[in-house]
Amino acid sequence: MASALINVPAKAKRGDIIEIKTLMSHIMETGYRHTTAGEVVPRDIITSFTCRFNGSEIFRTDLFPAISANPFITFFTTATESGKFEFEWTGDQGFSETASASITVE
Amino acid sequence: MRFAGAIAAVLLIAGSAFAAEIPQADRRSGYDFMKPDTRAMQDEDTANPGMLWVLDGEGLWKRKAGTANKTCADCHDDARTSMKGVAARYPSFDKSTGRPIDLEQRINSCRTSQQQATPLPFESRGLLALTAFIARQSQGVRIETGADPQLAPFIAKGRELYVQRQGQLNLSCANCHDDSWDKRLAGSAITQGHPTGYPLYRLEWQSLGSLQRRLRACITGIRAQAYDYGAPELVELELYLMSRARGMAMEAPAVRP
Numbered sequence: 607m608a609s610a611l612i613n614v615p616a617k618a619k620r621g622d623i624i625e626i627k628t629l630m631s632h633i634m635e636t637g638y639r640h641t642t643a644g645e646v647v648p649r650d651i652i653t654s655f656t657c658r659f660n661g662s663e664i665f666r667t668d669l670f671p672a673i674s675a676n677p678f679i680t681f682f683t684t685a686t687e688s689g690k691f692e693f694e695w696t697g698d699q700g701f702s703e704t705a706s707a708s709i710t711v712e
Numbered sequence: 713m714r715f716a717g718a719i720a721a722v723l724l725i726a727g728s729a730f731a732a733e734i735p736q737a738d739r740r741s742g743y744d745f746m747k748p749d750t751r752a753m754q755d756e757d758t759a760n761p762g763m764l765w766v767l768d769g770e771g772l773w774k775r776k777a778g779t780a781n782k783t784c785a786d787c788h789d790d791a792r793t794s795m796k797g798v799a800a801r802y803p804s805f806d807k808s809t810g811r812p813i814d815l816e817q818r819i820n821s822c823r824t825s826q827q828q829a830t831p832l833p834f835e836s837r838g839l840l841a842l843t844a845f846i847a848r849q850s851q852g853v854r855i856e857t858g859a860d861p862q863l864a865p866f867i868a869k870g871r872e873l874y875v876q877r878q879g880q881l882n883l884s885c886a887n888c889h890d891d892s893w894d895k896r897l898a899g900s901a902i903t904q905g906h907p908t909g910y911p912l913y914r915l916e917w918q919s920l921g922s923l924q925r926r927l928r929a930c931i932t933g934i935r936a937q938a939y940d941y942g943a944p945e946l947v948e949l950e951l952y953l954m955s956r957a958r959g960m961a962m963e964a965p966a967v968r969p
Contacts, residue, residue: 609767613758631764634918675918676761678753 612693614707618685626657626665627680630695630703636671652697655679660689669697685711733956734890734904741908741960742968745901750915754967762844762913762965765837765920769845772838778829784842787826791849799847800855800962803951805862811944812866812951815843816922834941840920844911847964855908855962858955870952873945879936885949900969906957907950909966920965923950 613627630652637649649671657665665681693705743751753759773784773791788794803814806821813821819842820831832839858867874885888897889905896902910923917925924946928938939945 609764611758611763611767613756627758629758629761629764631761674915676764678759678761 610693610695610703610705612691612705612707614691614709616708617710617712620685620687620711622685623682624685624709625680625682626691627678628655628657628693628705629676629678630655631676632695632697632701634669634671634673634675634677638671648698650698650701652677652695652701654694654696656694657681658692658694659683660687685709687711732890734893736959739906739957739960740893740904741906741963742901742903743909743963743966745903746967746969750967750969754909754963760913760965760967762911762920762967765841765844765911765913766848766965768837768841769843769848772842773845778823778827780826780828782827784822791846795846795849797850797853797856799850799964800853801857801859803857803863803947803954805860812863812947814923814947814950815846816924817942817947819843819846835922835925840911840922843922844920844965847911847962850962851964853962855954855957855960857951858958863951863955866948867952867955870948870950870955873949874952879931879934881934883934885930905953906960907953908957908960909963909968911964912966912968914968916969923953 609631611629613625615624618624632652633650634652635647635650637646637651639647641647651671651673652669655665655667655669655677656663664683667679669677688709688711691707691709693707695701695703743754746754753761757763770791776783785791799815802818803812804818805811806813806818808821816834816839819839823829824831832842858864877884877887885905888902893902893904907923907926910926911920913920914926924941927946927949928941931938
């Protein structure tokens with residue numbers, strides 16, 4: 607039941623600095639914890655997050671075990687033209703999720 | 713001599729009498745004790761991780777379950793109207809068992825009797841998601857729990873538990889949450905213990921959790937034996953706390969440190 611919450615302004619003026627906010631559902635298991643029986647709980651984290659705007663990459667970050675569950679990633683960009691933001695999260699155990707949001711620039 | 717006697721009498725009263733309840737005007741939600749950045753997380757739906765469970769719950773609301781092959785929506789339609797204000801009345805009186813039941817138990821009783829599905833385990837993703845989705849529909853609604861007169865004896869039992877000293881630390885809930893809510897414990901605000909935002913996302917848990925989980929953690933904290941999930945004592949405690957918060961606004965899904 608993975609899901610993402612995305613906050614991108616629907617409209618902006620050309621040249622405006624806009625904030626993009628993303629929240630992805632993920633347990634971010636560090637790989638350093640043990641069960642009561644002493645077995646290691648295998649690492650299960652998101653390792654990479656990418657944002658593309660109209661096909662070209664505008665933001666990328668690597669994630670590590672110290673990052674909390676349900677990572678909240680925000681960044682700023684300049685509104686240049688109307689188009690579509692595409693977000694991609696990839697991680698351990700074949701985790702791969704995408705989401706998108708559109709913006710109209712006037 | 714008379715003066716010393718008077719002091720002794722005052723000390724006796726202070727020692728035996730229960731802590732004074734918090735006056736209505738001084739009641740504060742846990743939200744008021746939080747830092748601005750934690751408040752901001754709760755205030756914005758796209759920053760509040762509790763909304764991930766609400767989204768999941770919306771999906772479950774529309775999904776068929778059990779041998780009856782019915783969805784929640786088949787009976788209750790659009791939760792936005794049918795479930796508005798419902799969570800603000802729970803725990804409520806259940807006629808079939810003659811006892812109060814909380815929202816989680818109501819969902820499971822609906823699952824077993826109407827959908828003929830297996831009940832969802834306490835603190836499972838599915839049960840938390842459905843509870844969060846239903847509670848979300850009451851955001852901003854004033855808490856009304858305890859209006860039903862049939863609940864009165866159970867509220868009284870809950871209050872008894874609330875003021876009962878227990879555990880190795882020999883503390884009652886009231887010792888902290890009525891007497892010392894304006895103080896701090898190990899750097900954290902103690903708060904008044906009004907359950908206005910459950911199920912809520914605790915940063916410490918890295919997850920959404922129920923009021924029963926919170927109560928069990930508190931009971932373990934005073935080094936007493938915690939009641940099992942679904943125990944009548946926990947429900948009575950939930951009931952007392954919700955009736956104590958009557959008139960305060962629902963915040964679910966809240967965020968707490």
